[in-house]
Amino acid sequence: MRLTKRRQATSTVIGIGLLAIMLFPVYWMINTSLQSGNVGASSTLLPLHPTLAAYRLALSQQGGDIVTSLTISCGTVLLSLAIAAPAAYVLARSRIRGRSVILLALVITQMVPGIVIANSLYPAFDQLGLLNSRLGLVLADTSTALPFAILIMRAFMVSLPGEIVEAARVDGAGLVRTFVSIVLPVSRNAVITAGLFAFLFSWSDFLFALTLTTGTNLTPVTLGIYSYLGGEIQSWGPVMATGVLSALPAIVLLAFAQRFISVGQLNGAVK
């Protein structure tokens, strides 16, 4: 939608205002992370005597954790998309028997509380030696992200105009060729969106991180945060600092990915 310069400026102002309201709690998080002492009850509206002590502590203790989380999340995205994309395409475009059953099964998997899955995975992973391993966490996080990715990508692919697929088939392309050369590029929005959510699911996963590690060497950042709250003494300053720090790389990655969600993917394709 093209707007006049003036309307553009107004929109920007409205946009910033909207975000200011939506992100006030985030501001509060940053605010309290910069204040020393008893955060919570005695936090002021602005950090009058800002201190970076909480950040220094968080970085020194959680720095490695952020890298761990990044590795696991990226692995989850790759694995989920690799498995989900073909499945989503088939479920969207092909007439196969049992399609409704499979879709229903996917929806049902989303109804199961995570802790039930985690409890079942623990003994299995223990036997397979997958505890305390990045691979184990990637596999576990993928199980959460996969059904969602399939359902979302399928919803996008259902709306693909049939003509482009037909055109490819007429030219003699097999299923794989059609998928790789035609469907995937056109479904860029869908793939990126699904990947985005896979990343988010994995990044914010606490349950599998807790269950499938035994507190020794592998700690994703969600687990690291929890350690500040474990005992009777709860230090919220480092918690907030860790929260902010851990959000930064994620936001950068996601902002980068969002650039590729562009309009008019099909412009010119159906001519």
Add this chain to the structure above:
Amino acid sequence: MNRQGSRSTRVLVAAATCAALALALAGCSGSSSGSGTSATTGLNLTIEDYYSQPAAAAYDTIYSACAKQLGDTVTISHIAGAALIPKVLQQVSSRTMPDVLMLDNPDVDQIAATGALSPLSDYGITGAGYIPGIIAAGSYQGKLYGLAPAVNSLALFYNVDMFKAAGLTPPTTWAELQADAKVLTKPGRYGFAFSGVNTYEGTWQFMPWMWTNAGDEKNIDTPQTAQALQLLTSMVQDGSASKSVVLWTQADVESQFAAGKAAMMENGPWNIALLQGVSGLHWASVPLPTPQAGQKSVSPLGGETYTVPQAGDSAKMAAAGKMVACINSDANQVAISKAVAYVPAKISVAEQFAKTNPLLAPYVTVVQTARSRTGELGNGWDTAATAIYTAEQLALTGKDSPAAALKQAQGQ
């Protein structure tokens, strides 16, 4: 060369060889009876607890020192707070429990009831000379499964400056507590703060009031318990305590007190290090007020015990037993208490400790008469605890009178 000489030489040599062999064998059997001890050396023991920094560092030092003393090495896992029990249950079912497991004392009965723990008497640990309450907490069906090196309880913290300004002395009876709280309540600050949250933490904070007034967890639908609940409810209703107590954890309560938003708080000694770090805050602690003058307050007993899970490997279990004994040594009791502001669990050690740690002296007095939560109901405590905090929430939010709330909760 006469033959007799060579024969006697041979005899001598034979005798010497026999003697040498005998000596060697004696030496071997000497070390093999000592291999009862050497069987517990050179092992790697796993320890699991729920401490987080900075407490974890203090415990790590103690675990390593104890292990070194035994000639073993130790692998330490810290699993944050509430996540420990679910993890323990997973390990119980997959038979991968650690060699030494720390359990908060009210959880001992639950885990012991599964059969996954071994009695400490197997390792010669009796808990003699310990506070009776903590032995009761760590026992299940008459056997001791968990022993705590240090304990804590609840007391009344008060703001010395605010009391001086109001010309008051710290309250000793319930009536005084209510009156003082009312006087000390001003805009921007409440007279009294406690935790009435919807979890076992809220129950924990209610126990001193209930127990000191002769209430009992077997049946909470009694006038004594209702009076205790009425005390807290009145303070919320007349504005001396914030309505937010139904949401506050003990950490939130400490936060309020440290910010000067509460003149008195009910809390435990683990806050001492935090409070000492707040500039401009002058505080002190006394035992909680009792219904009548001259009574002794009966507070709940906190503190973490160390247990030895069943592992099927008797050498490892024996080593684990020694580990538990070492962690509970007098010197370590003092070290732990100093590090996390607890009180030694052995009565004689505690009395000595009180002399050199005046800030913790009130707690030494309190824990002598403290009671364990699971002492009476064992692993049926969870149901009673849930009923207690349910009733407390109903009364504090004004949805029901204390008596009606207790009746409803007891009936559920």
Add this chain to the structure above:
Amino acid sequence: MTLTGGQATGSGIPRRTRGLRQERAVTWLFLLPALIYIVLFFGYPIVKNAVMGSQDYTTATFYTGSAPWVGWANYSSFLSSSLAGTTFLNTAVFTVGSIAGQFTIGLAIALFFRRRFPLSGLLRSLLLLPWLLPLIAGAAVWRWILDQDSGVLNSTLLHLHLVHTSVPWLSSPGMALYSVIIVNVWIGIPFNVTLLYSGMQGIPEEHYEAAAIDGAVGWKAFRHITWPALRPIVTVVLVLGVIYTLKVVDIILGLTGGGPANATQTLATTAYQDSFVRFAFGQGAAVNNILLVVSLLFAGLYLRVNRRVSDE
């Protein structure tokens, strides 16, 4: 569709038929990894949980493995308890309120961002922050903001004279559920905005231009172009949104612990507390199974309605 010839090959099977069979095989191969994954990771837990609802599963079971069969006892004990009615009502209110809030606000924001203006890309990415931040930290911050005595929300409202006494957002049983809904909506908006926006981006610009020529702009354009094109996405967003909301435990427990006085106790929090606070795992599984049935009913009902509408 043109035929690609029916030339017989040496094997006697027409190429086209062979191609079809091959294609069907490839189709299933596309699906296979996903199916294997689902069965491996979800099959056993779902069955186990379904069975656990009818067992007397306690901590001892973890060690001994024995869990006596109790049939419907767990279900009846929950359904007949005095809390059951409150729990169902809270769950319904929480779910409806959350979805209504998240979806409508999310849709509005997604529509707003269709315009191209400076910083729109950056702002859209920042909007993901509520979903990105750890829930523990988020819940704590909201607790402080909503604190009755010293929370910044009440201080602001009092300052602006919009209220006369401080509002008990979380400490009053009457208000707590709505406050929790507000926080859940806040967390859920990024989810809705991202999906709906992505869906809208797939609608070619020409459709709008063509409609504009016919005079259909604004609301008319939305109703006739945007909404129909978004239908599949909206279906997924709503169905999954409801399912996820029914499962929410962390936010509620982080804000109120299920209180005050069970005012924010839902089916999910009850199931969690049954299992991990009271160690009555059979009970918890039973409540979870009830939750699953509710989810299934909703999903089935919605899909039925949706199909009927699209058939019109």
